[in-house]
Each structure stands twice: as C-alpha cells, then as structure tokens.
Amino acid sequence: MARLFGTDGVRGLANGDLTAELALDLSVAAAHVLADRGVFEGHRPFAVVGRDTRVSGEFLEAAVVAGLASAGVDVLLLGVLPTPGVAHLTGTLGADLGVMLSASHNPMPDNGIKFLARGGRKLDDAIEIAIEQRLREPWDRPRGGDVGRVRPYEPALDDYVTHLIGSIDHPLVGLKVVLDCAEGAASEAGPRALAGAGAEVVAIHASPDGLNINDGCGSTHLGSLQEAVVREGADVGFALDGDSDRCLAVDHEGTVVDGDQILAILAQSLLERGRLAKDTVVATVMSNLGFVHAMREAGIGVRQTKVGDRYVLEAMNISGYSLGGEQSGHVIMSDHATTGDGILTALAVLERMATTGRSLEDLAGVMTRLPQVLVNVPGVDKFRADDDAVVAAAVAEEEAVLAGQGRILLRPSGTEPIVRVMVEAPTEEQANGVAERLAEVVRTQLAL
Known part of the structure; x- marks a missing residue:
C-alpha cells in the first residue's frame, strides 16, 4: 500500500481521495501517536487549526476539529491563515499540534492536511508512518469533561502580521x-x-x-x-x-x-x-x-x-x-x-x-542561470521511476552526450501523480531536446 503522506502532508481530491472520514481518522490517529510519545504528558493537550480559502477547507476543518476534540484535544480555530502563520502560532501559543488544511499550489478541487509538531516544525517521517499505522484502530473514547473544547482565536491574523513586520x-x-x-x-x-x-x-x-x-x-x-x-x-x-x-x-x-x-x-x-x-x-x-x-x-x-x-x-x-x-x-x-x-x-x-x-x-544578476528545462510527465507509475532499467539506460546515454556540461534529474513528484524530468545544458535547444527524449521514454516505459 502506498503511503498517505507525501513530502508535504496528505493531499488529494477533496471529497474524493481526501474525505471528511479520512480527515477525522487522521486527526484521531495523530492525537493518539503524540499522546503515546508523551507530548501531552502533564497538561491538557491543545492544537491550532488553520486553512486556506478552498471551499472544501470548511468541511475538512470541521472533520479535523471533530477528530481532535473527540480524542480529548482542545482546539483553537485560526481561520484562513497562511501555512507559515499556522506554524508561527503553533510555536508562540505553545500548541502541542498544528494543523493546516491546504493543497498549496494545487488546483482548487484538491486539498491537503499538514500536521505540525510542537514549535511549528513539520512532523518527521517516523511520526507520519506511525499515524498511518494507527488509522481506525479501536480506542477508548473520553467522556464528559475529558473531550476537547473548541473556540476561535481571534487575534491570529494580527499576531502573524505583527511578526512579519518585525522581521525587518x-x-x-x-x-x-x-x-x-x-x-x-x-x-x-x-x-x-x-x-x-x-x-x-x-x-x-x-x-x-x-x-x-x-x-x-x-x-x-x-x-x-x-x-x-x-x-x-x-x-x-x-x-x-x-x-x-x-x-x-x-x-x-x-x-x-x-x-x-x-x-x-x-x-x-x-x-x-x-x-x-x-x-x-x-x-x-x-x-x-x-x-x-x-x-x-x-x-x-x-x-x-x-x-x-x-x-x-x-x-x-x-x-x-x-x-x-x-x-x-x-x-x-x-x-x-x-x-x-x-x-x-x-x-x-x-x-x-x-x-x-x-x-x-x-x-x-548575482547569478547566471544555466538553461534549464522541466517536463512533467503525467499518467505514469511514478513509483517505478527510480528502478526501471530502460529509463536508467536512457538517462545514462543522454548524460554521456552532455559530457559534464550539464546535468539530468529524473524524479517522481512528492505531491502529484507525475514524474519530473529536469535537464540543464549549455543551450536551451539542447536542454529541450534531451528533456523531450527522456520524457518520451518515461511516458512509454512507465505507462499505467
């Protein structure tokens, strides 16, 4: 089974790949993993939750908040705020967990969930893997006053803007x-x-x-x-x-x-x-x-x-x-x-x-850019990109032609179902030629 977490959280088509049920389950699992690691020890846990402007963020926010509160985590709602704003307030407010609902630069129908550790840093891979492993496990639910409380944090935007202005x-x-x-x-x-x-x-x-x-x-x-x-x-x-x-x-x-x-x-x-x-x-x-x-x-x-x-x-x-x-x-x-x-x-x-x-x-003008071409190849099995012998041979052949005067980087995207082919060469014409030839190999060899 492919990992849910990519290089920048969990992303997918909102209400398709990324459902309210998944958002709720991920939030519960995150609360359990952090609790087992002692993050909540000695105090009542609380999280901050922000989102971007996507319409799907409204129902996903509700699902995330429901999951956290049902697991006994108090929640401060930051509303619409940039990801770095959520990270900043996760740190300054002393939250145990920050959650941002966004698919960044992806098209509007997509959305995503990013979890931030205490201090506003991204979760490490080990914690993300643990969260995936704990999805939908049986658990003892808190009752009465042990469930989480939810309230808005009105100064969120003002706090963040003040921080930004103070940076210069x-x-x-x-x-x-x-x-x-x-x-x-x-x-x-x-x-x-x-x-x-x-x-x-x-x-x-x-x-x-x-x-x-x-x-x-x-x-x-x-x-x-x-x-x-x-x-x-x-x-x-x-x-x-x-x-x-x-x-x-x-x-x-x-x-x-x-x-x-x-x-x-x-x-x-x-x-x-x-x-x-x-x-x-x-x-x-x-x-x-x-x-x-x-x-x-x-x-x-x-x-x-x-x-x-x-x-x-x-x-x-x-x-x-x-x-x-x-x-x-x-x-x-x-x-x-x-x-x-x-x-x-x-x-x-x-x-x-x-x-x-x-x-x-x-x-x-401090730097002069070498001509660089990036071709995105959709509709292929990106997980085979690093291991396919035919693709590797094609890359090696093109590298020999460049003879050290450029470079080739072929990699699967961490956030989208595509393979990226990047080529740098002495001229744009040469970079385009190499990139298109390799893209065609990837398209043919890794076709779904």
Whole structure:
C-alpha cells in the first residue's frame, strides 16, 4: 500500500481521495501517536487549526476539529491563515499540534492536511508512518469533561502580521510593490504586512471566493503579475501560492526572478551582515548549477538535499544553518520561521532593495542561470521511476552526450501523480531536446 503522506502532508481530491472520514481518522490517529510519545504528558493537550480559502477547507476543518476534540484535544480555530502563520502560532501559543488544511499550489478541487509538531516544525517521517499505522484502530473514547473544547482565536491574523513586520529592520518607504495573493490564504495578511512595513502595495488576485484559488494566478501563473508590474510602474512584484509558503518575483521590467535567484540575493545579504550561519546556504538538487557556481564564487558553501522543503528544513535543523530554499520559491529563514514563508521572503528582498538602493534586476544578476528545462510527465507509475532499467539506460546515454556540461534529474513528484524530468545544458535547444527524449521514454516505459 502506498503511503498517505507525501513530502508535504496528505493531499488529494477533496471529497474524493481526501474525505471528511479520512480527515477525522487522521486527526484521531495523530492525537493518539503524540499522546503515546508523551507530548501531552502533564497538561491538557491543545492544537491550532488553520486553512486556506478552498471551499472544501470548511468541511475538512470541521472533520479535523471533530477528530481532535473527540480524542480529548482542545482546539483553537485560526481561520484562513497562511501555512507559515499556522506554524508561527503553533510555536508562540505553545500548541502541542498544528494543523493546516491546504493543497498549496494545487488546483482548487484538491486539498491537503499538514500536521505540525510542537514549535511549528513539520512532523518527521517516523511520526507520519506511525499515524498511518494507527488509522481506525479501536480506542477508548473520553467522556464528559475529558473531550476537547473548541473556540476561535481571534487575534491570529494580527499576531502573524505583527511578526512579519518585525522581521525587518529597515522601512520600505519609497518602494512600490505589486503582490499577487493567488486568491489564497495570504489575501489579507500579505498586503497588510507589506503596507505595514512602509511599502506602497498594489494587491491583485486578493478576492478569494472559495473557488478561484490558484486559478490563473499566483506563483504558478506569473503572466498577470508581470503585466501589472509594468502597467503600475512598480519597482517589483511578488507572487505567492495558495497557502503562501512560497514566493517568486518579477523585476520592474516584468522579468521573472526565481527561487534560486532570491536565495542567492538573501544569502549575500546575510553574509554581509554576519548572519549567514556557517557561511552556508541549503538548497536542493533541483537548484540551477548557476546558483551553485555563484555561491561558491561569493565564498558561500552550498549544502544540497533531496527535493522538498522538509529535507531542506531537516538539513538546516541538524546542522544549524540559517537559510535554505528551493527553486520553486520555498525560502526558509530560520531566524524568523520554521517553514517557508512567502510574505517573509518578499519583505527580506524588499529590505535588501531598500538598504542598497539597487533594483531587483541588479540584485538578481548575482547569478547566471544555466538553461534549464522541466517536463512533467503525467499518467505514469511514478513509483517505478527510480528502478526501471530502460529509463536508467536512457538517462545514462543522454548524460554521456552532455559530457559534464550539464546535468539530468529524473524524479517522481512528492505531491502529484507525475514524474519530473529536469535537464540543464549549455543551450536551451539542447536542454529541450534531451528533456523531450527522456520524457518520451518515461511516458512509454512507465505507462499505467
């Protein structure tokens, strides 16, 4: 049986793969696992629960809360709040468990459940496996006053916005910013935080109706942001995703600045201020070779992990690094957050612009991107991608052609039923050719 938990919680089609029954059962199992591990020992347990703007989040929230309360866990309802906001409040409120209902950048019909441990950190793999193993087991249910109590936590949004504004030292007065909120969880928090820090903010896609999250907007659809930045004469634009744990940018001319470039900008900023722990940044194997070369030229070490912000976080936590991230726009600044935070990232980039007087275009020039092509191959058995001999032989053949002047990465997605083929090469034409040939092999060999 395939694992329920992917690299970022449990995701699936809401009311299809991810039902109210499953949400309730997962919450009960999580409560039991944490109780058996002594997390609740000596006090009455409590959890915080937040969600993004998807309409399905309403019934899934009710199911999660029912599961937790029935297992004797008190619950504070945070309402619509970004994932990093839930993580922040899990820590500051001293909650034993945080729960976020979101499928991040996925289409509206999907949803997901992310569990956060005490302190706001993601659960480790061992706990997630234990939760799956405890699903639907017989248990003694609490009665009377031992069941959990449920109430809203009204200051949630204010607390989170105050935290965000406090993350920077220099006001952003004089900077005009377009912020694409993806019709998601940051539609209120994002504009408030940037404006509160002194920027002039033009918010777009900030009128969520439960159905329009990520619909042609946000970090996976940058076209409308590029147009708005040029039209408004803004200095910069930022695009968040549905739960605001990632951020991509565009400069004043509408040119995209990806997560690698953002990470490079922030790494140099922290290094200059003596705040880059061990003079090292954590990235993933998907990071562009140009990023790796630029960091090493700047005297910054690069620690690379498997794809997934959970693995970036793991490396940061184990070794005490202060900055890490992914090309997709997940950027983690451990001095201020326990997870990727798109609004926090935007504030940090804006502060760098404000303190240096340099444009984002100029700052992003710290690295030169090697042409990189990513092809997503759907409709295949992603679990066979690492073991198929024919696919492996095709990859080896193409690597020989590149002769060390590029690289190939083929991996199953941790959150979607697809295989990703990533190729870097000296020219875009060459990268496209290699990627398309390998994608066809994957499509044929791993077809369902």
